Amino acid sequence: MKLPPTILIQEDDFHNAWARAVRYLLRDGRKMTIGDASEPKPITDACVLFELTGDAIRQIEDRELHPQSPFQHIDPYCEEFTREYLSQYIEKPDQERFSYLYFERLVMYGDLDQMARLRKCLATQIDTRIGSNRDQAITWQAKTDLGSASPPCLQRIWIRYLGDQSVEVHLTWRSRDLYTAWQVNIVAIIDMLNREVIRPNNCRIVKLVDYVDSLHIYESDKEAERVKLLPASPQKQKGLWEY
Secondary structure (H helix, E strand, O other): OOOOOEEEEEEOOHHHHHHHHHHHHHHHOEEEEEEEOOEEEEEEEEEEEEEEEOHHHHHHHOOOOOOOOOOOOHHHHHHOOOHHHHHHHOOOOHHHOOOOOHHHHHHOEOOEOHHHHHHHHHHHHHHHOOOOOOOEEEOOOHHHHOOOOOOOOEEEEEEEEEEOOEEEEEEEEOOEEOOOOHHHHHHHHHHHHHHHHHHHHOOEEEEEEEEEEEEEEEOOOHHHHHOOOOOOOHHHHHHHHOO
């Protein structure tokens, strides 16, 4: 039996992190079926850890997507991670709401605003000049999500102060659609974190670690086979094509 692979991707180019992951999965991923008996979904799957640094962070913050990304309407999606959108969303009747909304889980976790708390936690790290590995926000609500047909994919956001007004961010996911969702998820979440937590503390993100238990491409997404790495400087070309 072929086991799902575990893949490490280290990149300073956001576009090519995605393209490289697509190529890895199509080549090395395990074909399997997820979902349930009423709606089986054939996929190619792997566990993937991304480390993004350098220009990749700027590209994310500038909302740059790979030109072959099937999802290009990034601005409306980023709006779903704002307090203005949430205030309108919670007034909607239940039948017009999503199974979950990430921002609702993050700022209305019971009576806890986790983004406001993270902002204070980061300020404490800065003031004391002592980093912390304790500061995180979660989306999982076991009573609601365990056994649910639509639990949240994002599980955890972890931040740590590195000194010199620099912060690293770790995102942990139980499941992720690589071809359609991976890029826009990251852009929207980093946009939210910068607005809610990082920039109010006069900091910048210098490293992003994105870990996915089940990163997958649906068998129906045939266009994924055409995804290409983007041209890079001559110094980087060799590394880009070795995969």
